[in-house]
Amino acid sequence: MADKPKLAVWKFASCDGCQLSLLDCEDELLTVADHITIANFPEASRAVLDGPYDLSLVEGSITTAHDRDRIQEVRRQSKFLVTIGACATAGGIQALRNFTDVQAFMDIVYASPEYISTLDTSAPISAHVKVDFELRGCPINKHQLLEVINAFLNKRNPNVSPNSVCIECKKRGTACIMVTQGTPCMGPVTQAGCGAICPAYNRGCYGCYGPMESPNTSSLANAMQDLGVTEAELQRMFRAYNAEEPAFRQEGDCHGEESQ
Amino acid sequence: MSDSQDGTRTIKVDYLARVEGEGAMYIKIRNNALEDVKLKIFEPPRFFEALLRGRDFREAPDITSRICGICPVAYQMSAIHAMEDLCGVRVQGALRELRRLFYCGEWISSHTLHIYMLHAPDFLGYPSAVEMAKDHPEAVERGLALKKIGNDIMNLVSGREIHPVNAKVGGFYRAPARSELSALREKLLHARELALQTVEWTGTLDFPEFQQDYTFVALRHGNEYPMNEGRIVSNRGLDIPVSAYDEHFEEQHVDYTNALHCVMKPEGSSYHVGPMARYALNFDQLPSDIQGAAKAAGLGSVCTNPFQSISVRAVEVLYAVDEALRIIETYAPPEESSIIVEPKAGTGYAATEAPRGLLFHRYTIDDDGIIKDANIVPPTSQNQKMIEDDLRSFVSTCLDKTDDEIQYLSEQAIRNYDPCISCATHFLKLEIDRE
Numbered sequence: 040m041a042d043k044p045k046l047a048v049w050k051f052a053s054c055d056g057c058q059l060s061l062l063d064c065e066d067e068l069l070t071v072a073d074h075i076t077i078a079n080f081p082e083a084s085r086a087v088l089d090g091p092y093d094l095s096l097v098e099g100s101i102t103t104a105h106d107r108d109r110i111q112e113v114r115r116q117s118k119f120l121v122t123i124g125a126c127a128t129a130g131g132i133q134a135l136r137n138f139t140d141v142q143a144f145m146d147i148v149y150a151s152p153e154y155i156s157t158l159d160t161s162a163p164i165s166a167h168v169k170v171d172f173e174l175r176g177c178p179i180n181k182h183q184l185l186e187v188i189n190a191f192l193n194k195r196n197p198n199v200s201p202n203s204v205c206i207e208c209k210k211r212g213t214a215c216i217m218v219t220q221g222t223p224c225m226g227p228v229t230q231a232g233c234g235a236i237c238p239a240y241n242r243g244c245y246g247c248y249g250p251m252e253s254p255n256t257s258s259l260a261n262a263m264q265d266l267g268v269t270e271a272e273l274q275r276m277f278r279a280y281n282a283e284e285p286a287f288r289q290e291g292d293c294h295g296e297e298s299q
Numbered sequence: 300m301s302d303s304q305d306g307t308r309t310i311k312v313d314y315l316a317r318v319e320g321e322g323a324m325y326i327k328i329r330n331n332a333l334e335d336v337k338l339k340i341f342e343p344p345r346f347f348e349a350l351l352r353g354r355d356f357r358e359a360p361d362i363t364s365r366i367c368g369i370c371p372v373a374y375q376m377s378a379i380h381a382m383e384d385l386c387g388v389r390v391q392g393a394l395r396e397l398r399r400l401f402y403c404g405e406w407i408s409s410h411t412l413h414i415y416m417l418h419a420p421d422f423l424g425y426p427s428a429v430e431m432a433k434d435h436p437e438a439v440e441r442g443l444a445l446k447k448i449g450n451d452i453m454n455l456v457s458g459r460e461i462h463p464v465n466a467k468v469g470g471f472y473r474a475p476a477r478s479e480l481s482a483l484r485e486k487l488l489h490a491r492e493l494a495l496q497t498v499e500w501t502g503t504l505d506f507p508e509f510q511q512d513y514t515f516v517a518l519r520h521g522n523e524y525p526m527n528e529g530r531i532v533s534n535r536g537l538d539i540p541v542s543a544y545d546e547h548f549e550e551q552h553v554d555y556t557n558a559l560h561c562v563m564k565p566e567g568s569s570y571h572v573g574p575m576a577r578y579a580l581n582f583d584q585l586p587s588d589i590q591g592a593a594k595a596a597g598l599g600s601v602c603t604n605p606f607q608s609i610s611v612r613a614v615e616v617l618y619a620v621d622e623a624l625r626i627i628e629t630y631a632p633p634e635e636s637s638i639i640v641e642p643k644a645g646t647g648y649a650a651t652e653a654p655r656g657l658l659f660h661r662y663t664i665d666d667d668g669i670i671k672d673a674n675i676v677p678p679t680s681q682n683q684k685m686i687e688d689d690l691r692s693f694v695s696t697c698l699d700k701t702d703d704e705i706q707y708l709s710e711q712a713i714r715n716y717d718p719c720i721s722c723a724t725h726f727l728k729l730e731i732d733r734e
Contacts, residue, residue, distance in 0.1 A: 052343045055319045055719075056368015056461040062416060063460060065447040069439070072429045083416065084427030085316035085710070102343045132365045133345040157343065178368060178461040236458040240465045241473040241636070245361065247462070275354060280365070 044093035044192065047079035049113050051099030051106050052133055052161060057124035058082055058098045060181040067185055074192060090116030094191050096184075097170075100126040100133060100161045107158065107167060114168040121187055122164045125177035129249055130283040132177070134161040137283060163283065172197060177247040177280040180232050200231045201252035204244050207235035216243060223263045225276060228254035228286070249281035256290035270294045306330040310706050315713065317417040317427070319369050320720025324709060326690070331698055336690045338683060338713065342720050351673040356382050356642055356664045357468050363660070363675065364462045369412070369719055372405035372453065373653030375466045376527055377660040377675075382468045384542075385647025385662060386640045393633035394470040395527075400480075400626045401456045401466065402526045402651070403619040407490070408449030408460065409654035410574070410612040410619075413717045414497065415442025418609050421711040422504040438500060441493050445616065448490040452623060455479060470637030480627045487624045494617040495592060501610040502596030507708065509693055510603045513685075514568065515576035518652055524584040524618055525577060527651050532580055533570070534601075542648040544659050550680065561681040569684040572656030573716060574611040575602050589618055605689055605715040612717075642668030653678055655717050679719045686716050 048058050062068065062083060078088035095117035101107050114120060125131050137160045164170055174187055174197075183199055190197040200206070204226035208215065216222040216238045224243035226235065230251040237244045250256070260273055268276075277291030310326040321342040327335040347366055354362060359378040364371035376398060383390060390398070415438065416428040425431040432439035450460040455475060457463030465471050516537065518529030531547075532538045539547060550559035551567070563570050582590065582600040590600075593614045602611050646663045656678030663672040693712050697705055 050321060052345055054365050054368040054371075056365075056371070059319075059368050059412075059461060062412065063446075063450060065443040065450070068443065069429070069432055072432075077427070077429060080427075081314055081316045082319065083317065084429065085420075086426035086430070087316075102345070106343065131345075132350065132362060135350040136346055161345075177365065178459075233459070237464050237472075240458050240471075242464060242467075272355070275358070279358075279362075 043074060043076045045078035045088065045091075046075045046188075047090070047092040047095045047113075047117065048082070049079075049095060049097045049099075050082070051097070051110065051127070051164070052102040053099030053124065053126040053131065055082065055098070056178040057127075057176075057184075058096070060123075060179055060184050061096075064181050064185060071185070071188060075188070091118060092116055093118050094188070095120045097122045097127050097164050098124055100130045100163060101167055102133065102158055102161045104158060110164060110167050119171050119191060120164075120168070121172045121174060121191075122170050123174045123184065124179050125175065125247065125249060125280050126161075127164045128173040128175055129281045130161040130163050132280050132282075134283040135278065136161055138278065161283075174199065175230055175248045176232055180234065183232055202231045203227055203251040203254075204229045204231050204233070204235050204238075204248070207231045207233070208238050211235050211239060213238045216241065217262070217266075221266050223266055223268050223276070225259070228256050228259050245279065246276065246287065247280045249284045250286035254286045256286055257293070260290060260294065271296045307334075308702060310702050310709070312706060312710060315710065315720075317420070317714060318718050318720060319367070320718075322713075322718065322720045324690075324713065326694055326705070326709060328694075328698060333691060333695050333698065336687050336694065338687050338690070340683075340720050348673045348675065351662075351670050354670050356385075356662065356668040356670055359660075359662065359670065359673070360466055360468065361462070361464075366675070366677070367719055368461050370405060370409055370653045370655065370658075371462050372402055372457075372466075373651060373658050374675075375463070376402060376651045377649050377653075377658045378662075379466060379468050380527060380649030380651060381647045381660040381662050382664075383640060383647070384649055385645050385664060386468075386643055388469065388638065388640050390470055390638065393474070393631055394637070396626050396630060397456060397471060397474065397633075398466070399526055400452060400623055401463075403623040403626070404449045404452030404456065404460075406449070406526075406619040406654050407494075407616050407623075408446050408453065410616045411442055411446040411449060411497075413654075413714075414501065414609055414612050414616070415439060415446070417717065418711075418714050419501075419504075421707075421714060422609070441496060441500075445490055445493040445497065448486050448493075448620075451486060452483060455483060467637055469640040470633070470635070472636060474632050474636040477630055477632060480630050484624070484627055487620055487627065490620045491617070491624070494613070494620045498592045498596050498610065498613040498617055501613045504609065506604055506606040507693075508604075509606060509696065511605065511689065511692065513571040513575070513579075513603060514563065515579045516563075516570045516572050516657060516681075517576040517580045518650060518657065519580055520584075522584075524581050524622070525652050531650060531657070534579060541650045541659070544648065544650065544676075545661070548676070548681075550676065559680055560684040561676060562684060569688050570681065571685050572678050572681045573608070574615050574654075574656075575605065575608050576656060577652060578602060578611045578614065585614070585618060586621065589614060589621065592617060605712065608715050608717075642666065646672075655679060655719055656681065677719065679716070682716050682718065686713055686718065689715070
């Protein structure tokens, strides 16, 4: 098949974990490669085919002037652009820099800042170019990634639920740990997709998939305060892996030591 | 790019493939002599040490796991051990065994990824494992099956293979039942066959003749092949507790790279961390049948040809599979899934053996458990200068080859180290922070 769709995988500021998810599809990888030409995926191959590309998967956030220009070129070469993971969809954990005075931040950590170029913020890809679909998660779920690729190949919309993690706990048969054990849990305001792993491991969800479709964050924050969660802790819970998602940013801004 | 008028040849790779992260290579040859070699890392920094400040000490394992999607377990383990060191807690018994099992999963998965998908294509002449699979399906399928079993261990112990969720300061959120671990046994017995075949298979590859007199640095525990604990030792007589790391190693800022070069004090010399260092310094800790498999694959008790690191990784995969089997067969669940760790002001240190080598963490926290300072030194920062030294020696032996051949072999020489550039970058400046 000479006209298989061409896939490109691009990396910006990130940990490589979301693109690794594709290589972690041990049972499906060779089948995927039968249906799609891996045209540009440096982590997996030294062969690079020229664009344009039918499907681009973009990992990572925009943190440098060079990357700000590079994403424009990626967009130009991509018919369909999907961002994968919290760095690409929300700026990632490195967006915590956005909450500080960046100059002070730089002064703390750099002896020779002239060697390094960096922007003031870590921004999601959608802040710079049009994105056709965002796949959430830190990291993404590899089965959801396969679903997105499959949907693209079959010209349909990906079946990715906008519901909360609570729905996945119910499906999995996990008793609510917030109700039964008094464990603070971000599940009610966090998008499903991970499979509700944390509560199944006796731990509160920590929000790595970002806000669900219609999150009632203030109500959850009140319930957490009833469980003894402090203002500073509440702020840290909302300011983590998806700190720049508007619903989490807004709730995080309402808490903190200064508001005690 | 053939010889220019003035006899200068420049070989550049602007974006290194089949490594984790964004790096470039630059080689300059003048009048048939090597003039300059640079491994450039242009991956943007993410300021982890800065963003850890002000976070709760219990958050460090999850936050630092985001430094690397390939070896998140290593970050979680080093962070957890450093916090326990700081708070004066030692985790023993079944919880210690579970941590070791968890780490075995990452070694199996990460090493197998490198052996079959990143490194082997160099030896067999393919751009990728997917291309290689067309002619060598049995090898690639073996690699994928083995890698999957590593991921299965991480999934079971800790929920998922990338940024797992179950490990915490003091132990785990939930300890698996004995029956859950037993379910892995059949898979691991199969993995043992695959791992043994992998050792044998890597022994059949053609290795360039290239021996180096390395300074190897790794943990040494004394009763086991090192993963989570031990003293930092070298083959030149170094033998120090982890807390003395800063007295013996330092990071130097170099203008062309976004990662610091780590060197050994006082000479500022390069050193080698990773599978070859662990193997050389802990060969006596391997069971005799694994020593035998290593020898059958052409390895001595010390390996000094970095191209043979693919065989050393295979030996470590075999060991990790055996160790996982041992732990599963003797596992008795702990009474509690974790012990309580109360914060106290101070500084704590830990080093564990990430798949790519020694991973050092140091944290200072206050009485409320809030992080005041963090320093993390990943293996690829430590190997970066060593990689350049290797390139310098190696390229000098093949100046008669074409530029394309030199480029191909040089890329292979870099991949000998399984460099994780995502890791290396994120630490750029911490040393400087302290000065």
